[in-house]
Amino acid sequence: MIALPPELLGQLGTGLWHVFAVFLRVSAVVTLLPAFGERSIPVRVKLAVAVAFTLIVLPAVPSPQSNPGLLPLARLVGTEVLIGMVLGIGLRLFVLALQTAGSIAAQSTSLSQLLGGAAADPAPALGMFLTLAGLALAVLMGLHIRVAEFLIHSYAMFPMGQTLSAPDLSQWGVRQIAHSFGLAFALATPFVIASLIYNLALGVINRAMPQLMVAFVGAPAITFAGLFLLFAGAPLILSIWADALFSFTLNPLDSGR
Template identity: 70%
Template structure:
């Protein structure tokens, strides 16, 4: 065996614990992170992604003082995993917002059953296309860089081993869920408005000409209208979504005006 100087041994031990503590938070976040934490990505690839983020984040983060005892280690591990999961779930809510927006739009335009089982999760085809396009756009716009910055800034909010207060964490989580539902409805608003106009027009035509089978006449119109809105509105929808995602990454707790 090679005997290392005591100072070097202490330094390497401290660095190992710092690296491991950061890896706990990073791996918990990566497991549910949009694009990088999808179910279709193998576990080994997720482990490699978490390791890469850990190596990027570690030089910018101060580690825990000294070697923790077993009880302190359990507390440290639980705290870091909880913080990582909370931040990852908050970002995953943006994907759920796109799925919800696609479901609302598909139901409003009678396209909810078209290729509904094509995704890993049972969502309408419109939601599947929006999610796939949104994740692709986010990665192309530098999601990995934003996530690295997000992780580094998270240690300013929650230093290693600092457990967030339960009331503050629950209030923040409820606020994020409410924000995601509002975002989902806002993204699907053009489809809802088009559906409202379509049904009002269909009702007026039906009252004017009761003998006309308005459902058979109007079905192709609402289908074409929904597909046209998806084609024409997707760039704006995805732009609004990515702006909201990157705004959250820059200010996760909403402290900026």
């Protein structure tokens, strides 16, 4: 066997420790990452994506203290995984915003039961369509590049091993959830307005002609209106969503204010 010099062994150990420390945060983010972290993606593919992002981010991150003790090691692992999960949840909320917008739109336009069981989780067809289209658009617009920049900038905002403040984290989480629901309702606003006009018109017609079955007459109209709004408004809805997603990757701390 060839004996390696002690200096080379020390450098090799420091390099492996550096890779492991970066992999902790990156793997937690990739687990919740839109498009790359979906439930339909195999675990091996997610692991390969995490390794690829680790190799990209590694040169831009300073090396941590080598060979720490047991308690510092446990603290580093816990803080890095927590930071990665927090950042990943912030990105995942944008996918949930699209799903919520699709659910609101489907309930408003009586399309909630069309192909409702086609996904792993029961979801309206509008929600599935918007989610898949949004993820495809994000990937085409360079989501992987934005995520790599996002991960590198995260070490400037949250240095390696820094413990997150519980009050600040809770306020940030509440703000992000409120922003996610606000974005979902804003994306579904055209469908809500069409539903309001439809129900007001049905009420007026029902008062004028009580014998007429207005529900049977109006159901095809609201279905057609919902499909037309989806056809006409999907490009604008997805562009607004993509801009909000990429704005979050640029500055996750101020997003949602």
